[in-house]
Amino acid sequence: MELRQLAYFEAVARCGGFTRAAEQLHVAQSAVSAQIRALETELGVPLFSRTTRRVSLTHAGELFLARARRALGELDSARAELADLTAVLHGRVTIGATPVTGPFDLPDALARFHTRYPGVALTLRSGLISELLAELDTGGVDFVLGPIHRDLASRYSARRIADEDIVVVLPVGHHLARERRVGFAQLRDEAFVCLTAGSGLRSILDDAASAAGFTAHVQFETHSPASIRELVGAGLGVALLARAAAERDGAPVVVRTLEPAPGHPPIGLIHHRDHRLSAAAQACRGHLIELATA
Structure with missing residues (x-):
């Protein structure tokens, strides 16, 4: 059984006929018919009931369609994940970090990320939180690790990862x-x-x-x-x-x-709501969160 046969079978079932399925697949109708016949021969049951006017699924075809769509869906997901992984492996991440990151060990976290994704280029920029948020606005950094102040502007999204006093x-x-x-x-x-x-x-x-x-x-x-x-x-x-x-x-x-001890803002990861993180930046941010919550 070939994946091409599953794709042809799903297309015929979805389109309700061989002609429309062939047009959508950009192949000859004879090729679609041949692959469906080969699939039915391998399974030992007819999948379609054919008449001069219409093509419909048999009971066996209905049962098989659910499994075929599930298999094709898993394949699409796998392709998407591999595409994301490729983007991560060849990406670049620029992180802004304040000198105060609480008990969170950023150098160790970045070392672990580098071991996991050695092809990702990492840049670390240090500064006060106001300076780094300005960099975030202009796209100079992907995200910031630092204190989450109560007056943080609504254009930012923040994830708390550690407390400080x-x-x-x-x-x-x-x-x-x-x-x-x-x-x-x-x-x-x-x-x-x-x-x-x-x-x-x-x-x-x-x-x-x-x-x-x-x-x-x-x-x-x-x-x-x-x-x-x-x-x-x-x-x-x-x-x-x-x-x-x-x-x-x-x-x-x-x-x-x-x-009394003055309150200190929690330490967290801050990114701009309107700036989409690259696959590499998403992976790095997720890695830091994973370590912080482990």
Whole structure:
């Protein structure tokens, strides 16, 4: 039995005749008739009842039609999946990632993806969330891994993959370093190191200070969460940081839990609703979600 015979049989059943089926298949009617006869001979039963005016399915033909369509459907699905796989294997993915990705290990995740799809070219761009969302708008990145802020514009779709919390980072020897937990009001007179105005972390600091009844004095500004930790280690102030960023290797600092602790946006994957992800980008995004939810 050949797949061509199944396709011819399904076409005759669907079109209600050999002539129309042959026209749709772009083959000679004699070729269709010959393949149907060969199929009936192999099965040992007639599939069609033929008269001078019409062609109709026999009972055996009706039973066989359901199986034939199922087999042809599976073949179409397999072809589509292989086409998608080919697109993935030769694709390119550009990922935007903020310095803060919570407990999610992006380098390890990308290494696993590369092992699975070694032919996919990966590009990683780092920046603050506002910068990366602008890249998302212009198509500079396929999707972004970073904090999902409450005011995220409706043109973006986000998938939460990890949670994060805010801690206070103190220089070694700071008078609050002896405390196991630091009350936010205790930071009233401190000089802060923080990201520039307009950043998510700066908004968290300003909102938390306002709730505690004071205005945070930001003495040192930087564009990188990693450099915040270095500046605190140098004794230039205290800082709020995501726990994952605060506990990374680097200059010696003291990390303490805050009471009350300001909320940190969840970490997630963000893409533009109006931009269709390529097959490779869909595979990469799905891979990251799979690892995060395992």
